[in-house]
Amino acid sequence: MTAASDTPEQESWFHRNQQSVAPWLFLAPGILFFLFYVIFPVFQSFNLSLYAWDGLGEAEYVGLRNYEDLYWEYVDRDAFYTSLKNNVIWLALYLLAIPAGLFIALFLNQTVFGIRLYKSLFFFPFVISQVVVGLVFTWFYDPTFGLLTAALGWFGLEGVNILGDERFVTYGIILAGLWPQTAYCMILYLTGLNAVDPEQIEAGRLDNAKGWRMLWHIVLPQLKPATFIAFVVTIIGALRSFDLISIMTEGGPFGSSRVLAYYMFEVALSEYGFRMGYGAAIAVVLFMIMMCFIAYFLWSMYREEKGR
Amino acid sequence: MTGVTLEGAIKRYGETQVIHGIDLTIEDGEFCVFVGPSGCGKSTLLRMIAGLEETSEGTINIGTRDVTHMDPAKRGVAMVFQTYALYPHMSVAENMGFGLRMNGVPKPEIEKKVKTASAILKLDPYLDRKPKALSGGQRQRVAIGRAIVRGPEVFLFDEPLSNLDAELRVDMRVEIARLHQEIGATMIYVTHDQVEAMTMADKIVVLRDGRIEQVGAPLDLYRDPDNRFVAGFIGSPSMNFLDCTVKDGALHHPALAGPLVPDTPIPDNLSEITLGIRPEHITLDPAGDQLNIDLTEALGGVSYCYLSTPKGDKIIVEERGDERSKQGNKTAINIPTKRTYLFNKNTGKRIK
Amino acid sequence: MTGVTLEGAIKRYGETQVIHGIDLTIEDGEFCVFVGPSGCGKSTLLRMIAGLEETSEGTINIGTRDVTHMDPAKRGVAMVFQTYALYPHMSVAENMGFGLRMNGVPKPEIEKKVKTASAILKLDPYLDRKPKALSGGQRQRVAIGRAIVRGPEVFLFDEPLSNLDAELRVDMRVEIARLHQEIGATMIYVTHDQVEAMTMADKIVVLRDGRIEQVGAPLDLYRDPDNRFVAGFIGSPSMNFLDCTVKDGALHHPALAGPLVPDTPIPDNLSEITLGIRPEHITLDPAGDQLNIDLTEALGGVSYCYLSTPKGDKIIVEERGDERSKQGNKTAINIPTKRTYLFNKNTGKRIK
Amino acid sequence: SDLSGDLKIFLDTSNPAPRATMEAMIERFGAQHPDLNIETTVIDREAYKTQIRNFLTANAPDVATWYAANRMRPYVEAGLFEDVSDLYAEPAVGEALASTKGALTIDGKQWGVAYTYYQWGVYYRKDIFAELGLSEPTTWDEEKANCAKIVESGRACYTIGTKYLWTAGGWFDYLNMRTNGFDFHMALAGGEVSWEDERVKQTFLNWKELIDMGAFIDNHQTYSWQEALPFMVNGDAAAYLMGNFAVAPLRDAGLSDDQLDFYQFVSINPDVELSEDAPTDTFHIPANAQNKEAAREFLRFATSAEEQTIINNGQNLGQLPVNAGSSVDDDKFLQQGFKMLSTNSTGGVAQFWDRDAPAEMAKASMEGFQEFMVKPGELDRILAKLERARGRIYK
């Protein structure tokens, strides 16, 4: 380079190329860690899903057999389809956290005395570990002494064994999951509401938009970023649902509350599960479902990046 | 169509009172501009008329209706906000038609009205765009269009042009003036831009600290200000003020070539008087040497000459023509006595 | 201290070229202002000189050194940004001393230099404050102080005053001018504010679309523009342009009272010529009726009269004195031939 | 006592009483070998079942608890357990442990030692039986007749918590062994018999009789076995088919020996010999152990007649010793159990369903049992499903 011709001191190579080298030095540790622990394992899982392996001995290459099993093997298929079906239910119902969160946020978006404390207390469920949430709700649903049974009792109704009935169990667990998730969405919306342009509200008032119409036509569109995040985290949360199922039912009764994430754990690592390859195949399916959402998320991010 | 009348309008935020009993009549079809320094209550007053702020005391009438406690949407007013407050998720046409839609106007009628408004404002090519895809000036036009569509009796503007750059501001200013002529509705316009106030208003209301300082036609305020505040506020560059001592019926000041006997008689009881004189009325006298020329800014057609006395009084003089003064030289000034204004130094009241 | 020379400087972003071979010499100690419409490449050119953008082709010299590919830090330049770019977590003194500290200058020396700079800029009372606790003008002064402290050969300013309000802008303008006199370093200043360019520059560089349109002293550009673009860009309100037809060595236009024979001889080969005339040089002739008075904006000392021909040509005339024209009337205009400028209608080149 | 170095022991005896017992035993062992640095880790019993795989391959201890029979097969086949046939070759050990040797044998080699076993059977509320005028049944009809009376009195006959599935496996073990006999049961566990076989179906039909009469408590699918105890303690249920380890918590919960008694599961098909569940808990030496010498010594110690007597007595595990030379505590349940297993279990001794059947089949079938207990009407569908599972699991 000719740049140094004027400067007497010989600059080091590093110094000259600082701007192009620096980002890689900053990135190196993070990328290495991430590749090592996240990216490579994803591919390893893909690979593993082609093997039959009990986690102890030698793995045996079986090609797409594990995926065939998902489809053909009747006993697994029951379990697999139950899990898949439950995942869909999770996805659909978990999204209720968004309107529920919005509703609570609207309810709390006031400036009366002590409202800050109320807001934080409403947010509580989100900070608590899902393990504890699971326990709390297991007791809440307990058919002999649970708060639910007791409450139904006060109204003269018979208790329902939510977690013991395959018709209700998934909904029961989802409800438990909705509790912290709603709190999360509530906070997102509360901050979103803070950022709503007051002038637009005023313009709306002059335009005679009131109540629900104001909410629908003017406020909600402005809450789009908050809704988007709420949507993303809720979807991800729904597909990752594991802790609650593990704590509340272990997939039971007779496997009716499993979702893919739990089923995979069960076949691969639980007490009676020794089918690592099959588990990996389930994980790959789950990954593919999630990938749709990831791709959507990245795509909208890409648009935004290009748009600026 | 109809005018606006305020009687003893007062606004309090909790304990602090920010509008102190405003009495004001704005005629039907008049273009009324509120000016005043920042924080003087222009926006608050406007928003009280719009109904976006409650009126603590007093009454507001639009036409013959007492609207003091009426819903904003019911008052027959439309407002154009400084930030435009366009709904970002709606197209231009939807933005303009939204108010009608909320009031249950049938679709074809909305479309017709939007068409009319967009024709007036030359917005036809943009009707399907989102506000994001418009320039600042176009957005402002949409905001105005939204106001027009609803056919209000009174238009309220809160610094509608302050977010535009200088050039666009000029264009939009002309456009709004044209619009006022075309529609003929009552318009109330808040600005802190002198030029806007002077050029657009039928009537200027100068506010200070929640009180009216003076109301009048622009050139009346320019030529005949009631007090030092208005005199200094209207006109750019500002009027020069010199605190003079009174001796033998004449004004004395080191910056002056000699004692100055103004056309207006000086009251006997005052020993000190503030003399006001606009930059464009002073001429330089290169023969004198009372004043230093600190700086001359040549803008092409005009120059502004910054003068100072050894004691620190500053005077600005406007120069025209091809010959300009030179920075660093000394000079004196000539003041035509008929162009002077006298003010009570303590109260700021004009002495006429 | 030393000047800056650009030779054939070109900047490309990927495929698109935004600076097209700029040749420019800025003398040692000169105050050079880049002006031009938004997006014309002013900032890009400045940042190329600073080293913040790579130069795609051509060379940039500062003094005798070729700095084209040199690190920004090595070029001996200091830059003041539009947004000030003060480090918000450091006090004023730390902000000013940071560059020296990072380059291993011993503490006492840093302190001394910061003291000197803060004395020049009257920042002494604020040295321990964080930028947040300063007003806009003070922040801008700190940003300048940070530049001064490093004792650069060339100062670069990118629209340093555009974030200040009108009043402060005037003050800071004066301050920077004073600073230039005091330090005497070469300064390159980007702005799109006419007034700044006119009042501060020793030399104005007018840019358009990445090319230089004209270089010269401010009043030279005002009085003697090379082309229609510069003529229209310098001066406010802009010069009026009338596209005239040439017949018998005279210019014909419906807006004119009669054929106009300009002082400058008209080249034979042109049948159409653009006539330029500044608003302040036109006078109204109420006797005539070629033109409509669309609007008169009275600003106090001056008025701007917006005229139009029936065919839609627009003319602005500046009026002074106490008598002003009235909107809606008809009028004619007088044009002093010695104030006219002629331009080739197609190329925009000035005909001298 | 020339042992030295570290000895790492992993235990799954996480319930308070067994935990204390084991820790005390290890302390005694340590006292004999002062140079040995013993490190004991007690892991939650349920968690242990999933974690054993990890630690056997990664940071293997020197001694680990586990279960006999099929339950240890994957680890044996993966070469993760040490062959300890040499221990059995020692006369002192070999003879003393003869009774459990079979359960620890795979491919003709022994892979660990048992340290305790316990009987299964019906624990019942003597006072409730007395109140209703019932006596211990011996035949299926008596059983059902008793149950009918209990149900009539507003109680459930049996408490059970099937959340963790295996408790239902106990019921299946007994019903199937009583209906079809030990050999058939083992063949079923080994995948040799179809689940849709009429004989299997008969087992379930017998079960269904109980279910249909409301013999089991409601909502059992939401409870663990411990959570099901209060029903018996509170008198909402009269009996519990369970292993002997249930005695301790029942006593802790306040039931006296006057209220609590035990009987052998009744005979159903008079043609089959009685056989029993007697799960064996075991010690193994992981193949990756560091201090196998000390580990072997520990195994010898733990199975010695003396230690067996101590750790299995009523104050400690309250279970049966594996060493022929040790004595059974005179706790009434242990005595009854010991007698039952040694004299009245001619058909054979099973380990337990989830230890006799391969893991996957155990899981699938026990889920089926649970479902059956909730929805007895779906029997055919459940059996068809299990048959499909059998088709794939046993290769």
Add this chain to the structure above:
Amino acid sequence: MFPTPIEKQSQGIQTAYKAMLPVALLLWLGPLLAVALFSVKPGADFTNANYWGLPSSFEFAQNYGQVFFNSDMPRYLLNSFLITVPTVIGAVALSAMTGFALGIYKFKANLWIFFMFVAGNFVPFQILMVPVRDLTLDMGLYNTKTGLVLFHIAFQTGFCTLFMRNFIRALPFELIEAARVEGVSEWRIFWYVVLPLMKPALAALSVLIFTFIWNDYFWAVVLTQGPESQPVTAGITSFNSQFRAAYHMMSAGSIVAALPPVAMFFLMQKHFIAGLTLGAVK
């Protein structure tokens, strides 16, 4: 502000609203309050089926004393801290650097690397389970806090990078340019200019990651066993099996396990919420 501020409504509505607040809160937190109530009851209340009545005696000290002095709970809590704190430090440090690199520099791979982090962050972690477990086993880090910490750092780096990069993007780029003109080296720009400005982001992120990691259950189960290295979320399950059906103890244990993140939230509320909302958007 939407909805219309309640102060502008009639007195009646205001009162009704203020009365509704505590009721709504009570309903909302009902299950949790029940657990709190359980945790101060004597065990006898449960055998006597006094589930919902007032505690027959107030056994706060007794129950919580048990948790702290007669179980592995303190060890689990300590483990949780030893896992959470290094993870927070590690993840925040790594992502400050990656975020800086991705936020400041323009280079071809920039967006793709960023997307890699983002995508990785949303991956269902089940797909990582088996390989990561094997990896940890192979490195001899199975059942160590280190193994868990390393993985958490790596995984959280995805989220944190998204967060940091967006935050840095929002900083005025002129600050960096100003520093470059002044001859400040890249590393020093990071250290002296950018890092101090990121303080709010660092605080927000730390608090957020703290709760995430503290509440992690899945990885705790997959990568650790037993009280020597398991965090409290996993510990609570073995605690519960130790006290199966002793609801007062389980409640007390749960409350103890839930307390640190709750305390964290209350102390650092501002940062926490900033983190939640800043994280994904800007």
